[in-house]
Amino acid sequence: MADSYVDDGVFYPGGQAVNVAVNARRDGAEETAFLGIFGDDYRAEHIRSVLAQEGVDTPRCRVAHGTTPSPGVRLVDGERVFLAGERDSVAHLLRMRVAREDLELLARYDVCHTTNEAGVDEFLPQIHRVVPVSYDFSTSCDEAYLARICPHVDIAFLSGEGLGRAEAEELMREVRGLGCSLVVVTMGARGSLCLDGERVHELGVVAVEALDTMGAGDSYAAGFLVRYFDTRDVDVAMAFAAERAAHTCMVHGAFGCPSKIR
Secondary structure, three states: OEEEEOOOOEEEEOOHHHHHHHHHHHOOOOOEEOOOEEOOOHHHHHHHHHHHHHOEEOOOOEEOOOOOOOOEEEEEOOEEEEEOOOOOOHHHHOOOOOOHHHHHHHOOOOOEEEEOOOOOHHHHHHHHHHOOEEEEEEOOOOHHHHHHHHHHOOEEEEEOOOOOHHHHHHHHHHHHHOOOOEEEEEOHHHOEEEEOOOOEEEEOOOOOOOOOOOOHHHHHHHHHHHHHHHHOOHHHHHHHHHHHHHHHOOOOOOOOOOEEOO
């Protein structure tokens, strides 16, 4: 998607999976790819160009005749506030079906990261059979939803900003009991937690003067995944992820690379 900063007259490449792919490449991943649907407008052209420059492959992406989703964004004291965008973009009108050739592509990688907004939940069992799955639930914690998704997920990321410590731990244990090997809960300024089955790991934030929090959670996920699959050490992965999330808070957009809104 194109995160459109209406007061500045620019948009930045975005979308959870795109943010993770770009940040993972910047964090040292040997190879990353994005698999999804592009529109065919000037926003999509810019995003595809940025992904190529960042070294993110897009070999099996679909291109649809239509506009790129472009929610409006305003910054209030460094925090992003979303404004409703048009509802007739390719992301609103279309959903991707996962084909055998897509699974063959995914099987080449250490992990496939997807999200609660990607529209591919029905294909998770197939994806999980060929590659470990990382999934960003955001705040989607409905019991029925968790029971449906968690058996096909290895690493779960959840937002716990509105939860107390005891509530967060209870949620983590529920998610792990449903099949996830690692459960990470990010808690905003209170840091992050990770349950690995043996204990709950805890880490505070890296303090910075935040300019823009857009994409900080995706940056955390990317940093965690890169370091975890390199080291299999949860504490090392959390420390690196916190550092990378802090860095993201000091740039505009999820990872920079603006272009003018026409």
